[in-house]
Amino acid sequence: MIERFLSFLKTLPGTPDRHDHHDDPRVAASALLYHVMNVDGERQDVEWERFKAILSKSYAVSGKELDELVQAGAEAERESVDFYAFTSVLNRHLDHEGRKAFIELMWEIVFADGELHELEDNTVWRVAELLDVEREDRIAARRKVAARLSDIKKP
Template identity: 30%
Template structure:
């Protein structure tokens, strides 16, 4: 028991290498997209492909760099106990239009399999609040993503 506590506190105090702001935003965005994918109990290949395509388009990443970002995002998402670390990075380094693009991208992942799960909706709603996205902006992003998916 004491050994487990020591490991826990050691893990908390070890510092990860500091990422540049652009890398922080890339990782934070990737984690949020992965979280939408993870929220769907029946996570599909369509959602995974949407995550890859959105990250490739947004950050001009390809091949190994894209695969590494997604792997790191999946690991960070599994280890995270809340979204604050990721949303704080986005709030610190992104404009309001950039935040809206992230929320719209999250909706695109959710709609990639043509089904919106309740947990996906909940995750996006919570993150939109943490990014200070208004309800009107949130609904607008949702409708644009739904239309882009051909579900309107």
């Protein structure tokens, strides 16, 4: 499922224009991922690296293009007053499976530091609701990511 989502994201055109990103799903995704990374007030290096890796893999960008996408997402997140502006863009551009896969990416950011903060959990829940991702799918994605990351950390 996540591979299909990543494949779809790679087909989206061009690099985001910092001044015209109101309907760019890449910027919307970047902004939401940026928000969940920072919501607990403690951005760790491992979260920052995971955030950039997700964007790089999801959109097949690197170097300057990746930096521009990160900057556009950070700027959009700072200027926003709610999640709706971003989730409405994703709802228009992603099918249901794509939206579920996006929630899984959010969990990857959340668990990058090995901890689950209640503000992170609440943020993913609110975004999932706005993306019409069912509670069961949100929880399944959380468990899947947590299990995968715990398997990676085991010696």
